[in-house]
Amino acid sequence: MESENIVRQRAKAVEFLIKNQKDTYLNMVHKTRLRLGMALGFSPRVTTLAEGILNEVFSDIIDGTREWNMEKYKLVQVVWMAAKSEVSARIKKEKRFVPAQTVSKADEDNNKCIDDLVNTKPEDIEGSVDAETIQSYCFDTILKGDDDSQIILDEMLKGKKQKQIAEYLGTTPDEAEIKIRNIRRTIARQIPQYMLENLPKSLITKILNQT
Numbered sequence: 001m002e003s004e005n006i007v008r009q010r011a012k013a014v015e016f017l018i019k020n021q022k023d024t025y026l027n028m029v030h031k032t033r034l035r036l037g038m039a040l041g042f043s044p045r046v047t048t049l050a051e052g053i054l055n056e057v058f059s060d061i062i063d064g065t066r067e068w069n070m071e072k073y074k075l076v077q078v079v080w081m082a083a084k085s086e087v088s089a090r091i092k093k094e095k096r097f098v099p100a101q102t103v104s105k106a107d108e109d110n111n112k113c114i115d116d117l118v119n120t121k122p123e124d125i126e127g128s129v130d131a132e133t134i135q136s137y138c139f140d141t142i143l144k145g146d147d148d149s150q151i152i153l154d155e156m157l158k159g160k161k162q163k164q165i166a167e168y169l170g171t172t173p174d175e176a177e178i179k180i181r182n183i184r185r186t187i188a189r190q191i192p193q194y195m196l197e198n199l200p201k202s203l204i205t206k207i208l209n210q211t
Contacts, residue, residue: 010062039091057082
């Protein structure tokens with residue numbers, strides 16, 4: 001059981017993030033809403049759902065249900081990775097309860113698993129997958145369970161350089177370089193080049209340079 005002192009420290013950190021880092025918090029809400037909206041459709045309910053997911057993550061972090069190594073990770077890093085995981089779980093849960101008769105052929109095509117798309121011919125894939133879908137696949141499947149790699153990829157997608165990522169993680173540039181290289185290779189091996197072309201140009205180059 002978590003000590004009262006640790007719980008108080010976590011609670012204060014969460015309170016500081018929400019009250020004193022409003023731009024960061026609102027950005028989290030925005031990105032969480034986007035991920036939900038792309039899968040479930042945009043509506044006022046999705047915004048409420050996004051806020052609810054973040055509040056649940058905050059509560060889990062405070063009471064120790066969700067692990068946070070305060071010496072290794074910043075609160076923002078832990079919250080963002082946890083939110084992505086919760087969003088994926090919520091999307092699967094929501095889709096599980098959609099009545100079968102309401103699912104059209106178009107919906108089936110749009111929900112086609114990216115694992116199937118990997119084996120689809122390049123000429124047949126246009127319009128079936130976009131950058132957000134590929135990014136989600138990288139986080140939720142390829143790098144699933146690897147918090148360090150997910151955090152680094154998230155920083156890469158923000159355009160951060162190797163030195164900046166090293167400083168953010170509190171590691172040396174050499175250690176960051178090794179981790180970044182491994183992430184690039186892992187993604188490049190599992191996603192065809194013609195699908196990577198949907199990603200931001202700067203990231204495509206970084207990944208393909210490792211193949």
